Amino acid sequence: MTVGLSQLGKNGITEGFITSLQNDFKKHVSIRISVLSGAGREREKVKKYSEEILDKLGKNYTSKIIGFVIIVRKWRKDVRE
Numbered sequence: 440m441t442v443g444l445s446q447l448g449k450n451g452i453t454e455g456f457i458t459s460l461q462n463d464f465k466k467h468v469s470i471r472i473s474v475l476s477g478a479g480r481e482r483e484k485v486k487k488y489s490e491e492i493l494d495k496l497g498k499n500y501t502s503k504i505i506g507f508v509i510i511v512r513k514w515r516k517d518v519r520e
Contacts, residue, residue: 443467447488447509449477457495460511469512480507 443463447456463470472492474485489502489509496511503510 441467443470445470445472446475447472447478448475451478452488452491452495457492460492460496464513469510472509472511474507474509485509 443466445456445460445463450456460470460472474480474488478484478488485504485507489504489511492509492511493500493502499514501512501514503512
């Protein structure tokens with residue numbers, strides 16, 4: 440299982456960022472997203488970014504936050520309601 444890598448910078452979550460994540464999920468099961476200092480390195484912001492990414496990707500995804508890294512995983516079935 441390979442893990443994709445991505446970075447979230449000062450532009451935040453844009454349509455292009457979500458599109459690139461969707462393309463990465465064609466090759467990987469999970470993606471590590473590093474939140475850079477330009478995006479804001481507060482715990483609350485990282486949590487909001489995680490929630491927003493999941494909302495835009497859909498129901499087949501879950502996330503885990505470790506420090507300033509968001510790990511997003513794709514599942515075959517809907518895991519969130």
